[in-house]
Amino acid sequence: MEKKDIEETKIVTGENKIITRKKLFEDKANFHKEQAHLSFEEKIRILVKLQEIASRIKGSDRIIWKT
Numbered sequence: 001m002e003k004k005d006i007e008e009t010k011i012v013t014g015e016n017k018i019i020t021r022k023k024l025f026e027d028k029a030n031f032h033k034e035q036a037h038l039s040f041e042e043k044i045r046i047l048v049k050l051q052e053i054a055s056r057i058k059g060s061d062r063i064i065w066k067t
Helices: 003-007 021-036 040-058
Strands: 010-012 018-020
Touching: 003 021, 010 021, 018 021
Parallel strands: none
Antiparallel strands: 010 018
């Protein structure tokens, strides 16, 4: 398979939206660029939310930071 064929591979997302592999990786890169510009405080708020989600899934033995 050629690189162009791989980049144009179609992917169905969880929202039943069809995108190309290339578009998926472009969106991922843009997401990370946006995240890099968040304030430190906002990054910590996001981390705490993720810890709470993980705690509900994995059990209560996880440490959840206080904000």
